[in-house]
Amino acid sequence: MTFHKLDDLGRRLEALEHALSILGADEATHMAVGGGEKRAEAMSQLAGMYHAQATAPEIAEWIEAAKGEDLTDDQKLAVAEFERSYVSATCLPTEFVQRRTAATMRSEQLWRDLRAKGDWDTFLPALEGVVALVREEAQLRAEATGLAPYDALMDQYDPGNRVADIDVVFADLKSFLKDFVPEALDVQERRLSARPRKPLNGPYPIEKQRELGLAAMRAVGFDFTHGSLAISHHPFCGGVPTDVRMTTRYRTDEFLSSLMGVLHETGHALYEQGLPKEWSHWPLGKARGMGMHESQSLFVEMQLARSSEFWEFFLPQVIQYLGDDALNGWDIADVLSEVNHVERGYIRVDADEVTYPLHVILRYELEKDLVSGALQVSQIPEAWDAKMQEYLGISTIDNPKDGPMQDVHWPGGAFGYFPSYTLGAMIAAQLGAAMRNDLPDMGAQMKAGDFSQINQWRADRVWSQASRYSTSDLVTRATGEPLNADHFKNHLKSRYGSK
Amino acid sequence: MTFHKLDDLGRRLEALEHALSILGADEATHMAVGGGEKRAEAMSQLAGMYHAQATAPEIAEWIEAAKGEDLTDDQKLAVAEFERSYVSATCLPTEFVQRRTAATMRSEQLWRDLRAKGDWDTFLPALEGVVALVREEAQLRAEATGLAPYDALMDQYDPGNRVADIDVVFADLKSFLKDFVPEALDVQERRLSARPRKPLNGPYPIEKQRELGLAAMRAVGFDFTHGSLAISHHPFCGGVPTDVRMTTRYRTDEFLSSLMGVLHETGHALYEQGLPKEWSHWPLGKARGMGMHESQSLFVEMQLARSSEFWEFFLPQVIQYLGDDALNGWDIADVLSEVNHVERGYIRVDADEVTYPLHVILRYELEKDLVSGALQVSQIPEAWDAKMQEYLGISTIDNPKDGPMQDVHWPGGAFGYFPSYTLGAMIAAQLGAAMRNDLPDMGAQMKAGDFSQINQWRADRVWSQASRYSTSDLVTRATGEPLNADHFKNHLKSRYGSK
Numbered sequence: 001m002t003f004h005k006l007d008d009l010g011r012r013l014e015a016l017e018h019a020l021s022i023l024g025a026d027e028a029t030h031m032a033v034g035g036g037e038k039r040a041e042a043m044s045q046l047a048g049m050y051h052a053q054a055t056a057p058e059i060a061e062w063i064e065a066a067k068g069e070d071l072t073d074d075q076k077l078a079v080a081e082f083e084r085s086y087v088s089a090t091c092l093p094t095e096f097v098q099r100r101t102a103a104t105m106r107s108e109q110l111w112r113d114l115r116a117k118g119d120w121d122t123f124l125p126a127l128e129g130v131v132a133l134v135r136e137e138a139q140l141r142a143e144a145t146g147l148a149p150y151d152a153l154m155d156q157y158d159p160g161n162r163v164a165d166i167d168v169v170f171a172d173l174k175s176f177l178k179d180f181v182p183e184a185l186d187v188q189e190r191r192l193s194a195r196p197r198k199p200l201n202g203p204y205p206i207e208k209q210r211e212l213g214l215a216a217m218r219a220v221g222f223d224f225t226h227g228s229l230a231i232s233h234h235p236f237c238g239g240v241p242t243d244v245r246m247t248t249r250y251r252t253d254e255f256l257s258s259l260m261g262v263l264h265e266t267g268h269a270l271y272e273q274g275l276p277k278e279w280s281h282w283p284l285g286k287a288r289g290m291g292m293h294e295s296q297s298l299f300v301e302m303q304l305a306r307s308s309e310f311w312e313f314f315l316p317q318v319i320q321y322l323g324d325d326a327l328n329g330w331d332i333a334d335v336l337s338e339v340n341h342v343e344r345g346y347i348r349v350d351a352d353e354v355t356y357p358l359h360v361i362l363r364y365e366l367e368k369d370l371v372s373g374a375l376q377v378s379q380i381p382e383a384w385d386a387k388m389q390e391y392l393g394i395s396t397i398d399n400p401k402d403g404p405m406q407d408v409h410w411p412g413g414a415f416g417y418f419p420s421y422t423l424g425a426m427i428a429a430q431l432g433a434a435m436r437n438d439l440p441d442m443g444a445q446m447k448a449g450d451f452s453q454i455n456q457w458r459a460d461r462v463w464s465q466a467s468r469y470s471t472s473d474l475v476t477r478a479t480g481e482p483l484n485a486d487h488f489k490n491h492l493k494s495r496y497g498s499k
Numbered sequence: 500m501t502f503h504k505l506d507d508l509g510r511r512l513e514a515l516e517h518a519l520s521i522l523g524a525d526e527a528t529h530m531a532v533g534g535g536e537k538r539a540e541a542m543s544q545l546a547g548m549y550h551a552q553a554t555a556p557e558i559a560e561w562i563e564a565a566k567g568e569d570l571t572d573d574q575k576l577a578v579a580e581f582e583r584s585y586v587s588a589t590c591l592p593t594e595f596v597q598r599r600t601a602a603t604m605r606s607e608q609l610w611r612d613l614r615a616k617g618d619w620d621t622f623l624p625a626l627e628g629v630v631a632l633v634r635e636e637a638q639l640r641a642e643a644t645g646l647a648p649y650d651a652l653m654d655q656y657d658p659g660n661r662v663a664d665i666d667v668v669f670a671d672l673k674s675f676l677k678d679f680v681p682e683a684l685d686v687q688e689r690r691l692s693a694r695p696r697k698p699l700n701g702p703y704p705i706e707k708q709r710e711l712g713l714a715a716m717r718a719v720g721f722d723f724t725h726g727s728l729a730i731s732h733h734p735f736c737g738g739v740p741t742d743v744r745m746t747t748r749y750r751t752d753e754f755l756s757s758l759m760g761v762l763h764e765t766g767h768a769l770y771e772q773g774l775p776k777e778w779s780h781w782p783l784g785k786a787r788g789m790g791m792h793e794s795q796s797l798f799v800e801m802q803l804a805r806s807s808e809f810w811e812f813f814l815p816q817v818i819q820y821l822g823d824d825a826l827n828g829w830d831i832a833d834v835l836s837e838v839n840h841v842e843r844g845y846i847r848v849d850a851d852e853v854t855y856p857l858h859v860i861l862r863y864e865l866e867k868d869l870v871s872g873a874l875q876v877s878q879i880p881e882a883w884d885a886k887m888q889e890y891l892g893i894s895t896i897d898n899p900k901d902g903p904m905q906d907v908h909w910p911g912g913a914f915g916y917f918p919s920y921t922l923g924a925m926i927a928a929q930l931g932a933a934m935r936n937d938l939p940d941m942g943a944q945m946k947a948g949d950f951s952q953i954n955q956w957r958a959d960r961v962w963s964q965a966s967r968y969s970t971s972d973l974v975t976r977a978t979g980e981p982l983n984a985d986h987f988k989n990h991l992k993s994r995y996g997s998k
Contacts, residue, residue, distance in 0.1 A: 011540070011544060012544055012548070014540075014541070014544075015540065015541040015542075015543075015544030015545055015548075016544075016545075018522075018537065018538070018541035019518040019522060019541060019545060022521075022522060022525060023518060023521060023522075026521060026525060026529075029529075030525075030528075030529060030727065030729075031742055032723065032724060032725050032726050032727050032741075032742045032743075033724050034722070034724035034725040034741055034742070035725060035739070035741045035742030037741070038517065038739060038741040038742070038779070039517070039741075039742070041510070041513075041514065042513070042514040042517035042518060043514075044514075045510060045511055045513075045514030045515075046514055046515075046518060049511070049514075049548070223533070224531065225531060225532050225533035226531050226533040226534060227531050228529065228531050230529075240534070240537060242531075242533055242534045242536070242537040242538075243530055243531045243533070243534030243537070243538070244531075280537070
């Protein structure tokens with residue numbers, strides 16, 4: 001059977017991915033500082049071997065032959081996902097990939113230097129070069145997939161994402177948020193004047209924070225026989241499904257940012273740990289995409305860990321691990337006020353869940369126009385500023401460092417990725433709403449620190465489904481309806497609204 | 500130039516070795532317990548890719564073509580070592596390698612189970628199967644290299660090791676030790692009756708022991724920008740030269756075994772860190788072999804760290820890191836009495852440096868006869884017991900667990916390896932003697948904790964030479980004479996003898 005050739009290929013690629021994932025996590029956590037150059041060399045060689053094996057011309061024949069074979073339903077799905085990966089990996093000519101890699105590497109390096117200086121003008125030509133290549137790539141991917149150019153870019157990150165659908169939900173969300181942000185800020189101001197923010201009572205020793213983080217991970221279902229927590233400069237969730245490498249970082253003057261970060265990454269980790277093990281060497285066995293992945297981290301962070309029910313369970317744990325006087329005089333309302341603070345800001349990665357989507361929608365709108373050619377790179381600063389003023393009432397025109405230069409995505413050539421963040425937040429809210437229908441007891445379970453039914457529901461609906469369906473179909477199957485911004489809006493209203 | 504094909508091949512193989520080394524070290528230190536199965540799968544796939552690339556038929560042509568090219572002297576040496584690796588990797592037919600791998604894996608698994616039970620009779624057929632394959636392998640390697648069968652086995656671990664030479668030095672050493680062990684025990688008994696062993700004053704917290712170990716590593720020259728220390732069940736020195744992964748283990752009732760283990764592994768690490776970086780992707784750039792590697796660890800452990808000069812420098816460090824009352828009333832003589840304790844025992848890995856060579860010589864003598872067919876596997880217990888009685892005056896006839904079943908080497912098919920241990924001890928002593936000639940000040944430098952000249956001498960004579968020469972030639976060049984057991988005998992006499 002030809003299918004076995006694909007199966008064997010999958011095992012070879014899985015081994016190389018395993019090595020690259022663990023080497024990547026190790027680099028950020030345990031590698032000696034002088035080991036970086038050889039590590040980069042080794043990983044680049046391994047990535048080259050991966051690419052050569054994943055794009056071998058005979059794979060096209062194997063896929064065609066396998067389609068005609070007597071396969072199980074799972075094997076048929078596996079062949080379809082092998083084909084998707086193969087087309088995605090081979091639709092760009094080698095010559096183009098080399099040009100693009102060289103250009104984005106140069107542009108990223110330049111960006112690291114120039115962002116700190118806020119020097120947009122010097123950076124402009126490099127970004128123009130990247131955008132020209134992205135337009136070319138979008139065209140090549142469009143031809144290979146039959147999709148529209150920007151759809152073809154998004155489809156790499158979340159299969160099934162289409163401008164036609166996202167325009168609708170983003171427009172809905174944007175018009176809601178333009179009014180809702182002022183409302184939430186108003187509510188917050190009134191609450192804080194009645195009940196001012198309380199000071200934290202640090203220092204919080206790292207070893208104790210680590211134990212608290214491990215307790216939080218354990219509580220929400222992290223499997224420590226298949227993963228661990230370490231320290232890195234930028235927190236991430238990496239490794240492989242059988243050995244998930246999560247990281248966090250600590251500051252000793254406060255503990256909530258590390259704890260919330262740990263809970264966010266645990267959401268990613270649970271998805272990986274919950275994927276079907278018998279498919280781990282097939283593209284079909286992988287997590288569906290970036291938006292769905294983000295929905296799982298945001299589910300834990302936003303739907304669970306920033307709720308009052310969660311803190312009814314978890315506040316005593318904080319006391320247990322950090323000590324009686326860790327939070328002098330705080331009750332649940334004080335914690336929630338701290339972790340759910342809303343603020344209009346320049347920086348996407350620092351934004352709260354109310355203002356965050358506006359940062360994303362701004363980028364999505366600009367990206368589409370950059371890819372279509374309706375917007376030129378030189379026009380970005382003005383276009384960015386106009387939208388920041390319109391959506392958040394703040395100006396970045398004199399501050400490109402905290403405006404269009406703040407993210408690595410564009411310098412790195414990652415266009416079509418931004419929507420996934422807000423898609424993730426919306427999916428998380430929609431999953432939460434559906435879950436509350438199925439588990440009316442969900443709030444009580446959270447208060448009791450019992451996440452078993454909550455996780456079983458997610459395992460059945462999402463984790464075990466791996467890449468069976470497109471992102472949009474997976475949402476529909478898991479929640480009973482297509483993506484609908486109302487659930488996220490309702491979530492925000494109930495947490496931040498005036499009623 | 501064809502040489503570049505070998506150069507590129509070296510870079511691909513280095514990347515796979517890098518991955519395998521770091522994945523191996525990671526498995527023992529940071530991997531989640533449930534990650535083992537997938538890790539084994541990934542490493543086996545990567546090892547398969549390594550083997551396929553390292554044994555490709557066209558490499559033989561590249562080597563022949565490169566020999567005719569206009570190469571630098573270093574490149575010529577590189578080609579010669581490429582050829583040595585290639586012959587070693589290709590001289591066994593694939594069919595044979597598969598049979599041998601299957602047999603040794605089964606035999607090792609069986610051994611793990613049966614050793615604990617001391618069940619030699621059940622284990623016998625498996626070991627007979629392994630020995631039959633080892634005889635076949637020795638014959639195949641002999642044909643490929645033109646060496647005698649057992650020489651061909653040893654040559655894998657230490658190029659240039661020959662029975663003709665080793666027989667002479669081992670006979671010399673054996674006849675010396677048969678008299679010297681009783682003498683050393685007698686000296687020790689008299690010393691201990693005059694000055695009894697003092698109790699340790701634990702517990703010694705792991706975190707403090709770790710800091711002490713790091714201080715010891717730093718003192719003798721470990722480069723922490725290119726390596727680190729972690730914990731594992733079996734201590735090792737792994738990783739890659741630019742990122743050496745050392746491990747130790749701790750017990751809290753004493754600290755000397757971990758400290759001595761750390762110093763031993765640091766000796767291995769210094770060799771790796773001192774290899775020429777520009778050759779790291781050539782076989783020529785690797786450490787010469789197992790005996791030379793062991794000489795570097797034993798140099799630090801036996802020539803430096805178990806000497807009174809070292810402790811003059813290091814005892815105050817122990818007090819600094821473990822506290823004033825860590826060693827109540829101990830002086831240097833007490834430490835030396837503790838770390839240089841001699842005892843006749845059954846177990847090689849627990850043996851002191853006086854009795855250790857007799858364990859090795861016993862195995863070497865039996866191995867040669869097993870490979871030649873002069874000894875049958877079923878005769879091992881009696882032969883082992885007879886030699887144990889003759890060399891150490893103890894019997895293992897009723898105790899196969901602590902007799903011929905104690906080591907993993909034979910169950911795993913590693914014949915020809917044992918001599919390297921004692922070769923290492925002799926080379927270390929010979930290097931020490933040569934160094935004292937060149938650096939008459941060596942003792943004073945150790946007392947001052949200054950290892951810079953000592954390490955520079957080793958870097959020049961050994962580390963930077965990598966695999967330029969055979970083990971025996973490297974010894975001769977580094978010390979000015981061929982391997983000579985007198986230096987090791989003198990070392991033992993001066994440390995343990997009656998005068």
